[in-house]
Amino acid sequence: MQQWDVIVIGAGAAGLMCAIEAGKRGRKVLILDNGKRVGRKIIMSGGGRCNFTNMYSSPENFLSHNKHFCKSALSRYSQWDFIALVQKHNIAYHEKTLGQLFCDNSAKDIVDMLLTEAKTAGVQIALQQQIQQVSKTEAGFIVDTPDVSRACHSLVVASGGLSLPNLGATAFGFQLAEQFGLNVLPLRAALVPVTWQPADKAVFEEISGVSLPVTVEANGTLFPEDMLFTHRGLSGPAILQISSYWQPGDDITVNLSPETDINEFLTNQQQSHPEQELKTALSKLLPKRLVEKLLDMQLVTNQPLKALHNKTIQNIANSLHSYIFKPNGTEGYRTAEVTLGGVNTNDLSSKTMAAKQHDNLFFIGEVVDVTGWLGGYNFQWAWASGWVAGQYC
Numbered sequence: 001m002q003q004w005d006v007i008v009i010g011a012g013a014a015g016l017m018c019a020i021e022a023g024k025r026g027r028k029v030l031i032l033d034n035g036k037r038v039g040r041k042i043i044m045s046g047g048g049r050c051n052f053t054n055m056y057s058s059p060e061n062f063l064s065h066n067k068h069f070c071k072s073a074l075s076r077y078s079q080w081d082f083i084a085l086v087q088k089h090n091i092a093y094h095e096k097t098l099g100q101l102f103c104d105n106s107a108k109d110i111v112d113m114l115l116t117e118a119k120t121a122g123v124q125i126a127l128q129q130q131i132q133q134v135s136k137t138e139a140g141f142i143v144d145t146p147d148v149s150r151a152c153h154s155l156v157v158a159s160g161g162l163s164l165p166n167l168g169a170t171a172f173g174f175q176l177a178e179q180f181g182l183n184v185l186p187l188r189a190a191l192v193p194v195t196w197q198p199a200d201k202a203v204f205e206e207i208s209g210v211s212l213p214v215t216v217e218a219n220g221t222l223f224p225e226d227m228l229f230t231h232r233g234l235s236g237p238a239i240l241q242i243s244s245y246w247q248p249g250d251d252i253t254v255n256l257s258p259e260t261d262i263n264e265f266l267t268n269q270q271q272s273h274p275e276q277e278l279k280t281a282l283s284k285l286l287p288k289r290l291v292e293k294l295l296d297m298q299l300v301t302n303q304p305l306k307a308l309h310n311k312t313i314q315n316i317a318n319s320l321h322s323y324i325f326k327p328n329g330t331e332g333y334r335t336a337e338v339t340l341g342g343v344n345t346n347d348l349s350s351k352t353m354a355a356k357q358h359d360n361l362f363f364i365g366e367v368v369d370v371t372g373w374l375g376g377y378n379f380q381w382a383w384a385s386g387w388v389a390g391q392y393c
């Protein structure tokens with residue numbers, strides 16, 4: 001039987017980082033992955049340029065049933081540590097917006113960097129592995145694949161979440177957690193577009209492609225970013241962000257003009273251009289196709305501004321500043337960037353990422369109930385939790 005100090009399951013962001021750190025400590029490390037290549041989500045992330053971290057990353061940017069759990073790892077391996085690694089490898093990068101750092105060239109630069117580090121640290125990688133069984137022994141664990149049984153002292157589960165099943169996502173990590181008595185909190189697709197109710201689809205699908213800056217709010221959380229109308233529903237960064245806070249049946253309240261007070265704007269326009277039509281005035285604030293749709297829906301009636309009463313202007317402003325959508329659902333794991341929920345952090349040590357009941361069984365990355373906002377936070381969690389586990393496994 002092959003003997004390893006550490007077996008890491010999953011050659012994604014968290015698994016590679018953990019294996020590198022464990023290898024640097026002189027541990028004999030093997031990564032097992034079910035895919036043909038490592039870091040498949042890294043490669044396709046950020047539109048192929050990988051939004052690898054966020055300069056403003058802090059624990060407030062993460063969702064978890066225990067919001068304190070992520071603090072230790074995020075402070076011990078911060079965005080600045082990962083940026084220093086990227087700089088060490090001379091990878092060109094830039095800030096796109098809101099502290100989000102992307103590769104100038106390609107996400108492959110990040111994978112190549114991790115593979116170089118892994119090679120230097122003596123990490124071995126076995127791809128296309130179908131793990132059939134994991135069992136616990138006195139000395140550690142045995143991991144069985146059809147061809148070989150491998151023993152290890154420490155087992156690290158870094159098999160990610162459920163999003164993009166066609167990229168190799170499986171429920172393996174959640175099932176393994178349950179096998180070893182850890183609690184798995186309910187799973188849900190997040191950072192995902194929402195879909196129309198049939199009636200809204202009939203109205204809004206015609207304006208698919210229209211995008212505008214908004215603020216969106218659900219369950220008391222608010223994000224100011226862009227929103228995109230699609231054939232299926234609403235998308236864009238604002239909607240992806242709020243999807244993590246939205247629950248089926250909830251409303252999403254959209255401020256279609258967050259920068260400009262519509263009441264004040266229309267009142268001023270009425271004074272300066274009384275003959276101007278409402279449609280023309282609103283088109284100075286909102287995309288023309290959206291304004292036309294609002295007229296079609298008779299949410300507003302086109303007429304010269306001089307004909308509008310103060311009360312009517314106020315009503316128009318109110319409805320556009322807090323337009324309510326009631327999504328039918330989300331597009332699910334097919335397009336979601338992450339899985340919300342996962343291995344209950346109450347069952348893990350925040351210092352080591354080891355299971356409290358099995359101190360040589362570790363869970364890191366997306367399989368854990370820590371989910372970041374859109375904007376490089378999820379990779380930062382993968383790097384940080386992987387780095388921490390790599391110090392102890």
Ligand SMILES: Cc1cc2nc3c(=O)[nH]c(=O)nc-3n(C[C@H](O)[C@H](O)[C@H](O)COP(=O)(O)OP(=O)(O)OC[C@H]3O[C@@H](n4cnc5c(N)ncnc54)[C@H](O)[C@@H]3O)c2cc1C
Pocket residue numbers: 009010011012013014015032033034035038039040041042044045046047050051052053129130131158159160161163164167168169170171172336337338364365366367375376377378379380382
């Ligand atoms: C389209 C897309 C774009 C994204 N863009 C960004 C971005 O720009 N910035 C950001 O911060 N986050 C982004 N994310 C989220 C980010 O990719 C994940 O949060 C991150 O990859 C999680 O890292 P991980 O190592 O935990 O899991 P993963 O990277 O998913 O790695 C898990 C690995 O385990 C393997 N595996 C699964 N099951 C098994 C099994 N049974 N046996 C063996 N191996 C298994 C998988 O094949 C995979 O290689 C994006 C996600 C998607 C889907």
